[in-house]
Structures are given as structure tokens and as C-alpha cells.
Amino acid sequence: MxxxxxxxxxxxxxxxxxxxxxxxxxxxxxxxxxxxxxxxxxxxxxxxxxxxxxxxxxxxxxxxxxxxxxxxxxxxxxxxxxxxxxxxxxxxxxxxxxxxxxxxxxxxxxxxxxxxxxxxxxxxxxxxxxxxxxxxxxxxxxxxxxxxxxxxxxxxxxxxxxxxxxxxxxxxxxxxxxxxxxxxxxxxxxxxxxxxxxxxxxxxxxxxxxxxxxxxxxxxxxxxxxxxxxxxVAIDADARHAKAFRLPVQWVNRPDLDFRGFAGMIASGIVRPGDAVRIVPSGKTTTVARIVAMDGDRAEAVAGESVTLVLADEVDCSRGDVIAAADAPPQAADQFLATIVWMSDTALVPGRGYMLKLGTQVVGATVQSPRHVVDVNTQAELSAKTLTLNDIGVAEVYTDRAIVFEPYADGADLGGFILIDRATNATVAAGMLQFSLRRAQNVHWQSIDITRQAHALQKGQPPKVLWFTGLSGSGKSTIANLVEKKLYALGRHSFLLDGDNIRHGLNKDLGFTDTDRVENIRRVAEVARLMVDAGLIVLTAFISPFRAERQMVRDLLPPGEFVEIFVDTPLEVAESRDVKGLYAKARTGEIANFTGISSPYEAPETPDIRVDTRRESPEAAAERIVEHIMGVWSHDL
Missing domain, CATH: 3.40.50.300 (P-loop containing nucleotide triphosphate hydrolases)
Known part of the structure; x- marks a missing residue:
């Protein structure tokens, strides 16, 4: 040759x-x-x-x-x-x-x-x-x-x-x-x-x-x-072919009314027309009618090839689902133990919401404090509260919905993932799923006959979360209180969740570290979501210093139900008000992790409403917010 x-x-x-x-x-x-x-x-x-x-x-x-x-x-x-x-x-x-x-x-x-x-x-x-x-x-x-x-x-x-x-x-x-x-x-x-x-x-x-x-x-x-x-050197090229068939769906191919196929790269196994397959996580079963590739219909396709599968039945299947061998499907779960390699200069904030990408699936996820980090020199398992750049740790990962997966040891395609920062869109970590945690296997969402839509219709108002954010002393609570009084006078059904009041009860166990602040907002977000489901207009007044957590709250709600209101008060103005003497204590070190002094505040970049307290009185700001909300309501209704 x-x-x-x-x-x-x-x-x-x-x-x-x-x-x-x-x-x-x-x-x-x-x-x-x-x-x-x-x-x-x-x-x-x-x-x-x-x-x-x-x-x-x-x-x-x-x-x-x-x-x-x-x-x-x-x-x-x-x-x-x-x-x-x-x-x-x-x-x-x-x-x-x-x-x-x-x-x-x-x-x-x-x-x-x-x-x-x-x-x-x-x-x-x-x-x-x-x-x-x-x-x-x-x-x-x-x-x-x-x-x-x-x-x-x-x-x-x-x-x-x-x-x-x-x-x-x-x-x-x-x-x-x-x-x-x-x-x-x-x-x-x-x-x-x-x-x-x-x-x-x-x-x-x-x-x-x-x-x-x-x-x-x-x-x-x-x-x-x-x-x-x-x-x-021998390459185990046939290993992926010998495994059970898996095709993560990347795209639903629908060029016309006569053709509907599901495109993606085969992660493992071999597929042929007539093979029985299962759609995961839905569990629906059908058979493969055709295998379509660039060179036409195929009699067989193997791991590593990109093809479009036409199924015999009209089953619900979309991007992120996995078409698998019917008799050997992968698992689906929402809680995992994972090995994580931290790749960002910004440390992991346990409980913070990240985006998790696994194959063609993208979901919201939180990471708990690591069980341990690994010393690469000695393989010793060291205790740690977070993960920093280049750390290798083992931690629990929770996703906001079940995802299709396999342990990384069985295959990287459905076992390897990345974590993405919601605010910056930067990849912050790579991870390998070890196994699912089965603590929630017997917990199911209970179907309720009176829906959130029914609650909203009963009260005659579209539910909203009015999320006031700003520095301590900016005037959040004052303006939120005025807005609720105006809503009450208009016959609206509302409830105000104030940061200080919540910490006397629900969140009294939390401090003011970054991790505790994240957990504080997560709990408030879940309470606010329940109240919105009840058809209420929920007002919250929290510093909520991090964009990622405010975005997490927005993502919990249907589009249009979260209204971010930035009470924009410069630090020197907020500090001059200091009616509680908090800034003075923070300056002398008596209060640690105080926002604006020893802990950062990430101002909203594109708030729904911005209040400049140097140019607008609390009363005028409250009136403007209500007028804005009423205009949105009339459109929604």
C-alpha cells in the first residue's frame, strides 16, 4: 500500500x-x-x-x-x-x-x-x-x-x-x-x-x-x-457497541407534516429498524420504523454515529429525552452523589442555583456542601465547606426535575455533566454522577383539584411576586409597605414578606454568610411560590444581594409573574440613614458579612422597575409601582 x-x-x-x-x-x-x-x-x-x-x-x-x-x-x-x-x-x-x-x-x-x-x-x-x-x-x-x-x-x-x-x-x-x-x-x-x-x-x-x-x-x-x-495500543472500540442502546435526543426533525424524526448521536449500542425502544423518562414504548442518515435509510446504526430515528408510533419525545433499548432503559432521578472538579475562581456556594447540562438535558441544580475533598498527593478525604479552584470533591447534587442518567463508570455520555453559573453563563465545574440518592423515591407530587388558576380567578387578580431588592437602609421595606397599603385599598389580596420579620421565625437558624444568604432566599422563594399558587400578590423586601438567587426566584415562576424592583440608593446615602446603627458596627468589625461593607451587593442589571430614592419620594415611588402593576394586570386580565 x-x-x-x-x-x-x-x-x-x-x-x-x-x-x-x-x-x-x-x-x-x-x-x-x-x-x-x-x-x-x-x-x-x-x-x-x-x-x-x-x-x-x-x-x-x-x-x-x-x-x-x-x-x-x-x-x-x-x-x-x-x-x-x-x-x-x-x-x-x-x-x-x-x-x-x-x-x-x-x-x-x-x-x-x-x-x-x-x-x-x-x-x-x-x-x-x-x-x-x-x-x-x-x-x-x-x-x-x-x-x-x-x-x-x-x-x-x-x-x-x-x-x-x-x-x-x-x-x-x-x-x-x-x-x-x-x-x-x-x-x-x-x-x-x-x-x-x-x-x-x-x-x-x-x-x-x-x-x-x-x-x-x-x-x-x-x-x-x-x-x-x-x-x-488496543482501543476498546467495540465496548460502546456492546452496551445497551442509548440515543439522547438533540433535535426533533419536522421538515413537513409527513416526516417526524428524532435526531442525535448514538451514545452506546446498536439500533436496527424493528427494534423495541423506550422513551425515558416518560417510559412510553414503541419500535424503530426507519433509520435516516445523510446517505439515506440505513439497516443499522452504531455508537458514535449521528442519525435520525423515525418511530412507529406518535409518542411524546423531545430534546433532552433519551431513546433507549426497551428492555434495558437508563434511570431517571433528581438527587445524586457526584464527584465534582471545581473549575472557577469563584468558590461553590452551597445551595445556590446553577444550571446543570448532561448530554442534551439542561436543568436547574443545587450542590450541597461537599462531603469531602480529595488530597491528590495522599488521597486523603479532607473536610470542606465549599469547593474552590481545582478542588476535587464529593457532594450531593439536586436537580429541579428528574433527568435521565447512568453512573459515569457505565458511560460518560449520560454520566458526565457540567455546572453553569446562571448569572455569568460561565462553566464553573465538571462532574461525574456516581449514583442516585433514593431518599425521595416515595415522595410524589399530590394532585389538587383547586388549581392556582382557580385561586387567581376567585380573587380576580393575576398573582405576582413584587421582589424589592437594595442595600440595607435603601427604603425597601418602607416602599413595599406603602405599595401593599395601596393594593389593600384597591381591594387586592396581598401579603408582605419582610427580611427582618422572616428571620425571627422561618429563617432564625440562618446567619449572614454567603451560603446562609442563599438559603435564606431559597426558603423565601419557596414560600412566595406557594402564596402565588394561592392567588396572592406577594411583596418581598430583602437585600437579596446576589443576581443568581434573584434569577432563581424568577425561574421558579411562570413568565411575567416575577417583578424585580430595584430600590437604588447609593451606599453613602444608605449609610447616612443608618437608623439601626448597623453600618457603624460593620465599619468597626462588630458585624461580619455586612452587605456593602464586607460582603458584595450585585445590583440588578435590567430590573423591571428602578426606584431612584434620591429623586423620588417613597410615596411617589409606591404610586408609580402600583400604576405599573395595575397596567400589567389590565393587560393580563
Missing amino acids: TAYTPDTLIASDIDAYLETHAHKSMLRFITCGSVDDGKSTLIGRLLYDSKTIFEDQLAALEADSKRVGTQGQNIDFALLVDGLAAEREQGITIDVAYRFFSTDKRKFIVADTPGHEQYTRNMVTGASTADLAVILIDARKGVLTQTRRHSYLAHLVGIREIVLAVNKMDLVGHDQAVFDAIVEDYRAFATSIGIARFTAIPLSGLTGENVAEPAATMPWYAGPPLLSHLET
Whole structure:
């Protein structure tokens, strides 16, 4: 068979080239380890030695290498991978860089992941789709903390093929004793975290020794060079095919009235027309009528392929549902124990509402205080009240509705999730579901004949939550009290929940830490929702300093029922009022976690109503709020 490389390929060879490479197996792997262990250089050398660099790329690389002043080498191979300007300036990897290359035996996608602890979150991203991890160790430094951390994370996300690449052997005189000591040190650690096997290779990414060809400088090593190992290592490609069929629905394909299909990528198993399937979580069963792909109808589809399934019956199925083998469906639950890797500079706030994305499902979720965090050096389980950047912890996760899942050990597609901050839309954590918590299995929602609509009609008003937020001393309670008096005079049915009053009873067990503030608002939100269900107009006067919690309350209610009223009073004005003397005590440290002084207040960015207390009296503000609400009511009615 003719070997083709991009720099020698001509137009007449294209068909043969594509045929040659179309049916090769694909290996996805990552390089990871500590800072300056040579990850980017090793990948650059692999690309160079596998002849997958175009001539213009090679010329640019040589020019860049001269510009940055590569010591003793014509080419700085790391520049092939370190694409960000900051990476080239600092000589480090920051982002995850993906590269494709191919040999006569196999195709590869390699992810170069950063070694700095600050960017561990990016390493997790690269590892999440990899089949194999190349853990690099600088032969001069041995096993370091970040080596352990990356090994732990690679094993945690399910990578079972590990290559221990002891790099820079040329800088230790190709000494076998150095290599053997590092391997034994790593073996002791690997065994402690459950890594059953690994392949150790001594090499030099800079000189190419034992990268693509055996190194004459290390005759004591009898194993294959790295590239040969990557070409021949067994990939359990059939494992996902042997599992029960799963297709998370990504899109309902309805181009016309005659066609209705459910599109997505098959997560596991094999499907054929006529197979019995179950829609989860609804539990409805049917059979597969057709399998439609880009090339037409198919007689079979397997894991990893994107297809559209046409079902024999008109069943309710939408994005986020999972079409599964009827006799072996996945589970559905709303409470879990999970391992969480925290990836944000902002710490976890237990009880705060986040968005959880698992496959094609997106739901609201809260995370409780972790049961423990893991010390990656000793595997000790340490107590903790929260999770901070790069922490690995085990915690309970609650979702606002049941989601379809499988334990991560059974499959990443329905077992791996991310957490998203509601306010910033940033990904703050990656997690792996261990199992469902069954404490709520016997708790069901009771059907009630008198509905929330019936309560609203009886009172002749659309229910609302008027949520007053602002600094202490801004005038929230004063204005909310005036608004309720006006509503009462108009014959409306309302109830005012005041922050101080609630803390005398329902929330008297809570303090003023960020976590307690979140729980304070969560409880009030649930009470307000019950009152709205009763058809009431609910007024709340709480500092409620965090946007995420105010958004959580809005999300609990139907659209239009939450009205955010920002009582906008500058800190210096609120502090000058200080009728309770709270700001003075906060300034002297007598009161901790006081909003505006030692705890932040996140002002609403787009409130429904804004009250500027410097330009508007409480009476005028209350009148304007009532006029606004009455106008909305007349439209709703």
C-alpha cells in the first residue's frame, strides 16, 4: 500500500489517499503533566516525525524558531502547538490545543493540555474525550504534584490507557537508574489511585529519541518507541457497541407534516429498524420504523454515529429525552452523589442555583456542601465547606426535575455533566454522577383539584411576586409597605414578606454568610411560590444581594409573574440613614458579612422597575409601582 503524506500529495492521488485513510481506527489522546515537562515539544516532534507538517508550515515554524531564539536547535517544536501569543511569550501552554495527524496504521487526535495548576480546568476538558493519556515527567525532576493531579484526573474521567513518558532523558545522560527510580515512584502512586497498568517509555521530545524511532542511546530499553505504541495500543472500540442502546435526543426533525424524526448521536449500542425502544423518562414504548442518515435509510446504526430515528408510533419525545433499548432503559432521578472538579475562581456556594447540562438535558441544580475533598498527593478525604479552584470533591447534587442518567463508570455520555453559573453563563465545574440518592423515591407530587388558576380567578387578580431588592437602609421595606397599603385599598389580596420579620421565625437558624444568604432566599422563594399558587400578590423586601438567587426566584415562576424592583440608593446615602446603627458596627468589625461593607451587593442589571430614592419620594415611588402593576394586570386580565 502506498504511503501518502500531505506535502507529497497531488490531485490525482486524492481518491487513493482518502480510501487509504478512511477506514483506519482513531485514537484520541492527551499529553499532560507538570509545567515545562515538554508536552508541546513532544507533540510537535510527533507531527514532524509522522510527516504531517505542510511545507509552508515548516517554513513558518523555522522562521518563528529563529525569531524566538531556540537554543541549539533549528526548530522549536513547541511552536507548532502553542498558538496563543501569551503561550509563545511565556513558553507555556494555557489553552487546550488539538492537533490531527495520521500514519499508515492509525489516525490520531491529540490534545496538548496545560501544566500550570491555574489551568487544570483546561486539562479536564481535554481528558474528557480521550482514550489514552501520555503523562510526561521531566527526568531531572521526577514525580511532582501536578503529575499526580493529572494522573488522578485522567483516571477519574475514565482513561484506562496510560503512557508514562519520562522525558528529557538526554539531560540525565540516558541513565537507566534515573528512569527506573521514577517508574517505581510513579507505580506506587498509580496503584494507590487504582491505575492498574501503565506503559513507561524513556525518551526525549527535543532530540526525537524513542519518539518515532528506537534510541541507540538507550539500549537498555527494549520496548517500542512512543509512536509505535500509539499505533498499536488496543482501543476498546467495540465496548460502546456492546452496551445497551442509548440515543439522547438533540433535535426533533419536522421538515413537513409527513416526516417526524428524532435526531442525535448514538451514545452506546446498536439500533436496527424493528427494534423495541423506550422513551425515558416518560417510559412510553414503541419500535424503530426507519433509520435516516445523510446517505439515506440505513439497516443499522452504531455508537458514535449521528442519525435520525423515525418511530412507529406518535409518542411524546423531545430534546433532552433519551431513546433507549426497551428492555434495558437508563434511570431517571433528581438527587445524586457526584464527584465534582471545581473549575472557577469563584468558590461553590452551597445551595445556590446553577444550571446543570448532561448530554442534551439542561436543568436547574443545587450542590450541597461537599462531603469531602480529595488530597491528590495522599488521597486523603479532607473536610470542606465549599469547593474552590481545582478542588476535587464529593457532594450531593439536586436537580429541579428528574433527568435521565447512568453512573459515569457505565458511560460518560449520560454520566458526565457540567455546572453553569446562571448569572455569568460561565462553566464553573465538571462532574461525574456516581449514583442516585433514593431518599425521595416515595415522595410524589399530590394532585389538587383547586388549581392556582382557580385561586387567581376567585380573587380576580393575576398573582405576582413584587421582589424589592437594595442595600440595607435603601427604603425597601418602607416602599413595599406603602405599595401593599395601596393594593389593600384597591381591594387586592396581598401579603408582605419582610427580611427582618422572616428571620425571627422561618429563617432564625440562618446567619449572614454567603451560603446562609442563599438559603435564606431559597426558603423565601419557596414560600412566595406557594402564596402565588394561592392567588396572592406577594411583596418581598430583602437585600437579596446576589443576581443568581434573584434569577432563581424568577425561574421558579411562570413568565411575567416575577417583578424585580430595584430600590437604588447609593451606599453613602444608605449609610447616612443608618437608623439601626448597623453600618457603624460593620465599619468597626462588630458585624461580619455586612452587605456593602464586607460582603458584595450585585445590583440588578435590567430590573423591571428602578426606584431612584434620591429623586423620588417613597410615596411617589409606591404610586408609580402600583400604576405599573395595575397596567400589567389590565393587560393580563
